[in-house]
Amino acid sequence: MVQPKIRNMEEFAAVSGISRPTVSKYFNDPDSVRPSTRQKIEAALEQHDYRPNVFAMNQNRRKTKNIGVVVPNLADPFFSEIGRRVELACIDAGYSPILLSSHGIPEMESDNLESLRSLKPAGVLLAPFGRLSDKDAVQAFDRDFPLVLFDANMSDTGQAYFGTDNFQSIDLMVEYLCRSGEPPCFFEMKSPSNPNANKRHQAYVESMERHGQTPHIFQAEGEGWNFEEIGKVEGGRLLASNAFKTRTVLCSNDRLAIGMLSAAYALDLRVGHGPGCHLRIAGHDDHPFSRFTCPALTTIAQDYEAIANRAVRTLFEMLQVDERLPTRAEMLFEGRLVMRDSA
Amino acid sequence: MVQPKIRNMEEFAAVSGISRPTVSKYFNDPDSVRPSTRQKIEAALEQHDYRPNVFAMNQNRRKTKNIGVVVPNLADPFFSEIGRRVELACIDAGYSPILLSSHGIPEMESDNLESLRSLKPAGVLLAPFGRLSDKDAVQAFDRDFPLVLFDANMSDTGQAYFGTDNFQSIDLMVEYLCRSGEPPCFFEMKSPSNPNANKRHQAYVESMERHGQTPHIFQAEGEGWNFEEIGKVEGGRLLASNAFKTRTVLCSNDRLAIGMLSAAYALDLRVGHGPGCHLRIAGHDDHPFSRFTCPALTTIAQDYEAIANRAVRTLFEMLQVDERLPTRAEMLFEGRLVMRDSA
DNA sequence: ATTAAAAATTTACGCGCGTCAAGAATATCG
């Protein structure tokens, strides 16, 4: 630190007593040099805080140490949570995650992928919009870079996909609700953009039929990402007009449920499974705030940790062997029933 | 598009009929070339989707078009919301925002600044931890790059600071609460990391004294970012033991309030200002979920938009004239009282 | 048309590092 500043790898190689090409090799992969020389370099590193110029590094390098992470909307706590875990996993692996949010705008997803192109990422983790994604753009990107999808699936796109088994999770919830009270109706967005919503719809119908019950679907008008507001307004209308044929409502996701809980409270309808309660409301996702709703929300916890870790791990395995997967991997993790007070 | 791919600026200059140095100039600043040549370049751009290599671009360039945006914790909806706005404002201005979260870990803030150094950012927008920030590291960074702080202030650090006037906003809330019912006590974290918390504490005391009332402070044990949980546990304990000397509680921030609302619900205490209500609870920040709590939370809305825009604008003004501000700018925006049902 | 100013071109160099080939040094093993 006391020495005059090191300007480039040439100078750093000089003070560390190692040739520049070897130093270059070290920075690419510290394990690729002999332990004795690694020690010399690392000793020098502690004395002369030198760090290679990332721009010069990446210029000639085919693949950088950058990992793109693209989520549809960071303002949604679900994505900030799972994005957070993915980010940390990348850092642990010695990569530089670049977190990009599409701010709820599908077109921006393509923009983000386009921006990533110029950063020559070693790989990309994408939680796509799904139906609203530009499938051609994503598939084109998939051809040029190692791409792993998570949260939302897109057929024949990406080298792998990791998400929650909505059929298992919804069935788990339907089973619980049927066993413990009236069979649930289903509350969802009318035109959801996320493919999970469609799967959950289908899963609900199938599960209800398997239980010998008649499915009842209620759909909320509205576009965009304001799920709580939509749940509150549309759910409130349905509650006020007594439209539900049952006193148990399964919401397609927690954010809708949070809105509906708010509406129920305003209508003085006591939500829960205890005596004196008017209706039960359940959600899906174990949203970070679902523990603090009134009453606390019964929901399905997605295995964030497993999804994030497996997606990252799979990507890194591809990077190691430096080839595409022989066959598209697809793994669904089970949801876990979280019983709280609302249902 | 039909032509063979352009490999570099040399080839692109050839097909556009302009010399490479001029093309280079164009990409630095499209307005720096004659309109007629700009048209030629842009015409060529539409035919041969060429984009300059960012790494080669930034290698020799002193300042890049990168803007660093560092927030303490993206998992907090407050920061994901304000980070979102800052990001979009940067994109509008033709810069590339790089959003970094410190994941609630103060040491990671310094790491993030260190990472940013190697990206040679044109400027950085930082929402610091405050007391827990490594002040020396931040100030050192301030000397090397244009730095603007927002949300949390640090004395003599950064070229400018933009945030909310906690004294104004807390006074507004205290005034309202006193006028409409019992004077509030104050509920906060015992050892808050955020400087805003200290200001709010002080603002509460001063405001109460100005109103001729005796301030009462209640502090919650607990560390970390689990404010809702802390609010629920500690707030619940205080409510259950009837420790509050008043039936109006002003929480230092919405997340604590959300936790306390949850505890109150569990205790069957009706919150609100109407008849039959046991207590009033108010918050601060207009957290995205405060509209959907039960009851909806009365709070102070921070002017996210203004804070984000002014911070970004101030930074860009510095970049334009390419010099530090003659004097450290500091501007506080007023909070807005949002009256809902909880108080 | 003349002239000065502005902009574009030509030529050339350098940035910091990746990477390759050939040879020298070192390590590993029987």
Place this chain on the structure above:
DNA sequence: CGATATTCTTGACGCGCGTAAATTTTTAAT
């Protein structure tokens, strides 16, 4: 100890672009 396999050094080239100086072309103004 010698033979072979690793690893390192030396020297050199190139990546794609920024940028500077000198020259030529274009534009604007008289």
